[in-house]
Amino acid sequence: MGSSGDEPAPAEAPSSSAEVGAAPRENAPPPQPIPGIDATKLTGVELAAAWFAARGWQPFAFQREVWDAMAAGTSGLLHATTGSGKTYAVWFGAIARARAIGMPMRAATPPRLGILWLTPMRALAADSARALREPVAGLGIGWSIGIRTGDTPPAERARQDRRFPTALVTTPESLSLMLTRESAHDELGGIHTVIVDEWHELMGSKRGVQVQLALARLKRWNPALVVWGLSATLGNLEEAMQVLLGHSDGAMVRGRLDKALVIDTLLPANPGRFSWGGHLGKQMQQPVVEEIARSSTTLVFVNMRSQAEAWYQLLLEQRPEWAGLVALHHGSLDKDVRDWVEMGLKEGRLKAVVATSSLDLGVDFLPVERVLQIGSAKGVARLLQRAGRSGHAPGRASRITLVPTNTLELVEAAAARRAAQAGNIEKRATHDKPFDVLVQHLVTVALGGGFTPDAMFDEVRQAWAYRTLTRAEFDWALDFVVKGGTSLTAYPEYHRVREVDGIYRVPDRGVARRHKLGVGTIVSDSSMQVKYLSGGRIGTVEEGFVARLRKGDCFIFAGRNLEFIRAEEMTAYVKRAENRKAAMISWAGAKMPLSSELADAVLDVLAGAAQGDSSEPELEAARPMLETQARLSRLPTPKLLLIERLLSREGQHLFIYPFAGRNAHIGLGSLLAWRLARDAPNTFSISINDYGLELLSALPVDPAPLVDQSLFEEGDLLHDVFASLNSSELARRRFREIARVSGLISQGYPGQPKSTRQLQASSTLFYEVFRKYDADNMLLTQAQSEVLSQELDIRRLAEVLARMRQQKVAYVDLAVPSPFALPLMVERFREKLTTEKLNVRLERMLKEMEKEAESAG
The missing domain is CATH 3.40.50.300 (P-loop containing nucleotide triphosphate hydrolases)
Known part of the structure; x- marks a missing residue:
């Protein structure tokens, strides 16, 4: 078997003016057509076979399977190992589909837009376009291939506005922007094939929902639309295909290769x-x-x-x-x-x-x-x-x-x-009826030619995320974009969509401009440009970091030691700082949580270690730590829940090891602390990592409810979780993202972005107005739902409590922190101690712990 085609273009492949991020190579001749191939006389599958043969390759069976399926008009999902040939499997499938429906292979003018290649990252666009251009040039197919992302130069964008290329590589956000064009139906109605690259990356985010809605629009214009997704790492393939296609009637192709x-x-x-x-x-x-x-x-x-x-x-x-x-x-x-x-x-x-x-x-x-x-x-x-x-x-x-x-x-x-x-790979789940994305999409479609409510309701329900959307819920979203819902009726700027001659449109140019600037579902903290005083951009840092800097402060960014000079108009001006101590820049954002699949695998490994298994090099290296944990305490396993108690000058420490990942432990720690303090008031400090959590209490706590597992009963879990946390503050923070996506607040205009403080103040105002005067607002409900499902992972929390009830409890009183307990204590120390003080304290603790470990040994 030969190569399959996911290799990069050869060194002489040129970059087109549409490619952004790939400088043209010097003296690079254009690819030459392969002699003896007439693209007008061969079928799409024959063209693919001829191109592979000219390179000395043999197609893999899964590639042929995709070509045949796409030529026949079948949609589906291709799951194959990275580097195995997915790109040319679906690209030649798209060519085969075009050939089957009569799209010309050569013409005086390249055919109109027929193939859309969706990529999750702008950085991938140029690389994808390069891979698509090479066989088109080699086979003498007279198609144009272009890129349209936020990085596309204005001149290229203007050329595309006059006539889109035959195949277009773009992102979900740019596709949504194309749907806002008045001429969207004429320009995009001829698309016969859509390929969604890296579907596993998009599926679990609101960007994936954005893709689902866009595909539903394209399918309305062309019911025979062929859609294929590409994935390399997914644990729930059948569901992934359903989410992409909106139904389960598709081809699932698995590219099983013996790749080491x-x-x-x-x-x-x-x-x-x-x-x-x-x-x-x-x-x-x-x-x-x-x-x-x-x-x-x-x-x-x-x-x-x-x-x-x-x-x-x-x-x-x-x-x-x-x-x-x-x-x-x-x-x-x-x-x-x-x-x-x-x-x-x-x-x-x-x-x-x-x-x-x-x-x-x-x-x-x-x-x-x-x-x-x-x-x-x-x-x-x-x-x-x-x-x-x-x-x-x-x-x-x-x-x-x-x-x-x-x-x-x-x-x-x-x-x-x-x-x-x-093969225990994580599953991805799509969002369920996010109303902020739906509200944004309604304004998008109203701009792009308009819609009628009945037809739009049927269309939206074709997207998997909205398959259970009720007419009442749809009517609420429509009312929200027409008159701002119950509480914003008196404010004309929130009357974004109007009925004109039976069609819902956006007649206000100011509303149209603001909407186009805010299209998309990626929401992050406001960032500031970092530039040298002498000119030249370095990158962006979060506004909150810059707000903490004073003139003369130094920090490391982009691998350089920089001195902060001043900030103005959302730009931080710096200069090189030589031979001066600098702080390492830190970014906001949660740490990645350990997946449940990997956490369960760790517990299985620990169960083997408890039986003396050290057969792998890693376990042999970890044996001193694992043996010390077993001597001072116990090793947790899938059947054994370890709870440790330690008394110190700080108070009483309770260490619990559910191995559920940090997101679930955040909610679990707050829940257990609240339940422990419900009958006996106490103050708790909580520390978490991916393996467990620490509850540090000022007053002694009776561990009996933990040992008899009564504290792990589900009970009224939602009530207890909300009572244990500042849930309204969590929902208020989550609402900022929802308000931005739904178009309630704007991030400002180019060159005049709004600060995080401004955005938070605006979203908080809306949140309070809705809470007081529009309690049934779907965006409020969504904020609470997202806190539970994403920030607290309530489903996972319920599963963890159920598992903890089934496990046998091992309760251990510690003389010194165990190897598993120490990392939790360090997490807490870091919040309040400088690096120097932390090192001194740890050195003292380690001496005591090593002494106790020797004694236990």
């Missing part, structure tokens, strides 16, 4: 008996450098932008001669910087790139030999996705090496490998 996957671990020289988050990081600096030195090109993945900045500094600190050969890549860096890094990877000029999830997806980097993952990947799907960045071609092995930053991550590494080998 290696998951190993870079073992620390001295893991120790006690460890906490980040404890092993510095110890792993030299081993990581040595691994990079032995490889041609390495991707070093981390989970957070601040980690990326820190590890970039660690690599250069160890090997300063790598300056210019080691690069940094994350979403806050300026686009030109990211483009330079991506091209350096493609061309093999870089030794290593430290990256966040900004390089998780799709882009082909064939020169990448090794992938390192610093710390836990937190999920099996993410681990496999990142592993696929190496060996990105059929027949080449993918390898990912895990680099633990604490000793428990050694156990997690073994668990991740077992889960990956067993």
